[in-house]
Amino acid sequence: MNEANQCLGESIAQTLERLGPVFLKLGQIVSHRSDLLPEDLLRPLRRIQDQVGPERFEISRATLERTFNRQTGELFSAFEAKPIAAGSIATVYRAKRCDGREVAVKIVRQDAARILTMDLRIGAWLAGFVANLKAFKALPIAECYSEIEALFVAQLNMHMEASNLEAMQEDNFIQRHVNIPSVHADLVGPDVLVMDFVDNAVSISADHIETTIYKQAAQSVLAVLYRMAFETGFVHCDMHPGNLLLDESCEVWLLDGGFFAHFSERDRLCFQDLFLGLAFGEPDRCCDSLVGSAITIPQSLDREALRSDVNRLIETHHSKRAGSFLVAAFVYDLFTLQKRHGLYARSSFVAAIWAFVTFEGIVRDRFPELDFQGEAKPFVVSRIIKSMRTR
CATH class of the missing domain: 1.10.287 (Helix Hairpins)
Structure with a gap:
C-alpha cells in the first residue's frame, strides 16, 4: 500500500467535502476509476459516497419538526441520533414509526x-x-x-425525489430486477423524506460479495439503466455503490431518487440509434442519428467524409467488453467527430452518459467481460419493433 497516495486521496476527499455537492459528485465517479488513478489514492475517495461529515443532529431534528409542525417523539417511537449515511445534500437517520415499522429519514441540510x-x-x-x-x-x-x-x-426537493421513487416502483420491469424502498407518503415534505429501511444490506462493491452474485447484480442494474435510457426516458443518474445495496437474499436495492433526468422522445431515439449503430457496427445508422440530432446542418457537410469518420469510430469501439470499452472515451471521440463536421447535437442526453460512466467505473475491474453493447441489443431492438407497430 502506498501511504503517500492514501494520504493524498484523503486530502482530496476532505477538499471535495468543503467544496460542495458538484465536486463531491465528480469525486464519487472518479473514486471507482482505477483505470485513471491508483487504487490506494481512490480508496479514501469512496468514503464520500455516503459518509460525508453529517449535519449536527439538533439541526436535522429542528428541520424535521419544522417541516411537519410536530415533535420528533410524536412522529416516531424511536429515532437514532447517529446518522446511517450523510451526503452533501442530506443526512439520513434510522427511526421507528409508532406502528413499529423501521424507516430511513432523509433530511436536507439546513444550508x-x-x-x-x-x-x-x-x-x-x-x-x-x-x-x-x-x-x-x-x-x-x-x-x-x-x-x-x-x-x-x-435534489433539494424531497417531494420530487419521492415521486421518482414511486415511479420506479410502478415500473414492473424495474421491480423485477431491483428493489425500491417504499415511500411513506404521509411523511414527505420539501426538506424531509421517509422511506422503508433496508436492513442487513451492504454496498454492491463490498469485497466479500461472491463474484457470481456480483455479476448477476451488475447485469440487473445494467438492464434497469437500459430500460430507462431506451424505453422510459426516466434516467437514474447516481448509480454509485453508495446507492446500490445487496441484502441477505442477494437481491439488489436501488436507493436515492434525487438525481434523475427525463429524456424527450427525440433524445431517446438519438441515444438509441447511436448505441444501436455501435453495437451492430452500422455506420449509416450512426450517421443518420448524428445528422438528425444536430441543431443545424452545415450546407458544406461532406456526408462521405462523415461516414468515413463514423466508420473509424465504430471500428475503434465496436464489440468491446467492459474491460476495454470506455463509455467516456467513446463519448469524447464522438464529440470530437461532431465538431469536425459542424454537427452540434443537443446535449440533453448528457444525463444518460453520466449514468453509464458512473456504472462503468463500478464494473470495469471486477466484471471486465461484461458486454455493454450486447446487453443493450434486446432493448433497442424491442423499441424499434414497437415503433414500427405504431406507424
Whole structure:
C-alpha cells in the first residue's frame, strides 16, 4: 500500500467535502476509476459516497419538526441520533414509526441550498474556463453543465425525489430486477423524506460479495439503466455503490431518487440509434442519428467524409467488453467527430452518459467481460419493433 497516495486521496476527499455537492459528485465517479488513478489514492475517495461529515443532529431534528409542525417523539417511537449515511445534500437517520415499522429519514441540510448555489457558480466558471482549453474544444461543456445544474437543484426537493421513487416502483420491469424502498407518503415534505429501511444490506462493491452474485447484480442494474435510457426516458443518474445495496437474499436495492433526468422522445431515439449503430457496427445508422440530432446542418457537410469518420469510430469501439470499452472515451471521440463536421447535437442526453460512466467505473475491474453493447441489443431492438407497430 502506498501511504503517500492514501494520504493524498484523503486530502482530496476532505477538499471535495468543503467544496460542495458538484465536486463531491465528480469525486464519487472518479473514486471507482482505477483505470485513471491508483487504487490506494481512490480508496479514501469512496468514503464520500455516503459518509460525508453529517449535519449536527439538533439541526436535522429542528428541520424535521419544522417541516411537519410536530415533535420528533410524536412522529416516531424511536429515532437514532447517529446518522446511517450523510451526503452533501442530506443526512439520513434510522427511526421507528409508532406502528413499529423501521424507516430511513432523509433530511436536507439546513444550508444545502446556499452552498449548492455557490458551488454551481464556481462550477459554471470552471466549465467556461475548461471549455476554452484547446484539449476540450470539442466538448459541449457549457451546454452540458447547464443541464447538470438543473439535476443538482432538483435534489433539494424531497417531494420530487419521492415521486421518482414511486415511479420506479410502478415500473414492473424495474421491480423485477431491483428493489425500491417504499415511500411513506404521509411523511414527505420539501426538506424531509421517509422511506422503508433496508436492513442487513451492504454496498454492491463490498469485497466479500461472491463474484457470481456480483455479476448477476451488475447485469440487473445494467438492464434497469437500459430500460430507462431506451424505453422510459426516466434516467437514474447516481448509480454509485453508495446507492446500490445487496441484502441477505442477494437481491439488489436501488436507493436515492434525487438525481434523475427525463429524456424527450427525440433524445431517446438519438441515444438509441447511436448505441444501436455501435453495437451492430452500422455506420449509416450512426450517421443518420448524428445528422438528425444536430441543431443545424452545415450546407458544406461532406456526408462521405462523415461516414468515413463514423466508420473509424465504430471500428475503434465496436464489440468491446467492459474491460476495454470506455463509455467516456467513446463519448469524447464522438464529440470530437461532431465538431469536425459542424454537427452540434443537443446535449440533453448528457444525463444518460453520466449514468453509464458512473456504472462503468463500478464494473470495469471486477466484471471486465461484461458486454455493454450486447446487453443493450434486446432493448433497442424491442423499441424499434414497437415503433414500427405504431406507424
